[in-house]
Amino acid sequence: MTAASPPEVLRAPLVVEFPFTRSLGPVQSAFLTGLREGVVLGVRTSAGQVMVPPVEYDPATAEELRELVEVAPTGTVTTWAWNGEPRPQQPLATPFAWALVRLDGADTALLHALDAPGPEAVRTGMRVRVRWAAERTGAITDIACFEPEQEAEEGERQGGAVPHDGVFDEPVTGIVAEARLDYTYSPGRAQTAYINALSERRTVGERCPSCHKVYVPPRGACPTCGVATTDRVEVGPAGTVTTFCIVNIKAKNLDIEVPYVYAHIALDGAGLALHGRIGGIPYDQVRMGLRVEPVWTDGGRYPDHYRPTGEPDADYDAYKELI
């Protein structure tokens, strides 16, 4: 037993990606299909207000909204912010303005990018028009961005919203919301020590100073007592099967023949069981109390599986608290 000293903490890149598939209701389907066709649709409330982008329910009354209207691809900037250093997944790679744009015929504003040479070229109240993406799929990114419009004479502005049936061939009924977030993962002090020990084919846990239970793998805290675990304890290498199951379904991308046994194993000296695969014995001969030891493979960063040690089985009383 040694007092835990803080080792250099481990770090590794962690990428979280999630392509959520989302269905669209009638209003969002019409709007996004319209974008694909180069048409901007809004929805009219019972008070006569035209909302672009359209919503399905009136935010003031909660009334269902279905009365679609077409508005112009031109509009006025209601507020803006200059984005001098675009972030990777934003609409334009060159510096641009974020803008809320009230399209002609609409009473509310749409957020998008505004392509302009610099902040001096942007002002609240300026006239802009939609620049359509070259390839359109039925998504908000079918608007590539807005771009400045030559100042139009008052009379030339495309005025109101005109009724639209919202009917298109092959309507878009869903979107895939792709996202990727990049992290630098650090497991913290306790798990760094556990992982570093595994690289030396040792298993270390941490003891709770209050209840004296040894946690493997350690998480830095005793969930029973709510205090930090501090004393590092080497456990194993051998242990006892406390319970197990027989796996009969072959997992995708897993090169293990079925059936095989997956077990809870209480390493000697540990206060709770970890899990691992049992090998070196026919699956139907694995039993509670079986004594096992880890088998490491070359280059493996954790035990590949556990095999019988050949010792007599452990008494039930020796592990019953760990099941």
Add this chain to the structure above:
Amino acid sequence: MPRQSRHARDVAVVAFAQSDHLRRSDELSEVEMVMPVLHQVLAATGLKTGEIGFTCSGSSDYLAGRAFSFTMTLDGVGAWPPISESHVEMDGAWALYEAWVKIQTGEADTALVYAYGKSSPGSVRDVLTRQLDPYYLAPLWPDSVALAALQARALIDAGETDEPALAAIGARSRAAAAGNPHAQLRGAVPQGGYQVAPLRTGDCPPIGDGAAAVILAAGDTARRLCERPAWITGIDHRIEAHGLGLRDLTDSPSTRTAAEHAGLFDAPVDTAELHAPFSSQEVVLRKALGLGEDVTVNPSGGALAANPVMAAGLIRIGEAAARIQRRESDRAVAHATSGPCLQQNLVAVLEGDRA
């Protein structure tokens, strides 16, 4: 002077603790970051985990990229024998609201509320885009600074502030934080260049890791645990329509409505702890809450000095309560926000017993 109560039970903040807020804390897992503040509030009240009636936490897995991280941090509470526990994927101020409701129902007399955020493993500006509407906004990745900058421009265009006034808010906040040993930015810091114009670095919150915890108690239990409990005489939270283009970004009607329901306007306050991560948002909140120049705003330094995402709102309630406990305030308002451009707002009014 008797206090006016509009609720079934009198509930007070009796203890508050927060971590030091740091740019990074790689050596600490989330539970290791949370545990010290849990121990501090328990020690301050003399309560043991088993004596707490209800436990509620606020956090978001997206910040650190760790699935179900709140179940891991629960290890720091000591959940055996089994406890009554809940979690909100929101700032801990909303966890406090849930705990307050639980005590109002009579199902608990005490509650432990904690919150934490570890923003250092990821890019919090990008991460926060994932809380936006997935159809019209999230695919464009408008980050939290960009959205705040749109709001700032709207305020400047409306004549409600200008860039020097915004810089002064940042400078005042960090000067106040000089007296707050937990704050991440203290004293004078350069205003810096534009992040997203018109917001400069000094108008934006620091990115960091931190945690906070509060203990609530009802009636005589509160009086027993604390010399001068900070009674929550009103608490309410409201939300704006989700479309940014549907809103008047220069105003916060949800904050005003929450304040009305919390009884803020019934009597003057001497202190306001406002959760305004961006300098421009303080302008909006002062207007919505009707705060005059006589009110001490963010004596802790506020979110411009330390903004552990998911804990910064709970810290506003804790700071306001601590000021009442120290007899530096008699009636304070605490505000917490969540989401882009002050999307959701919670207002709590806290009072100390008058002699």
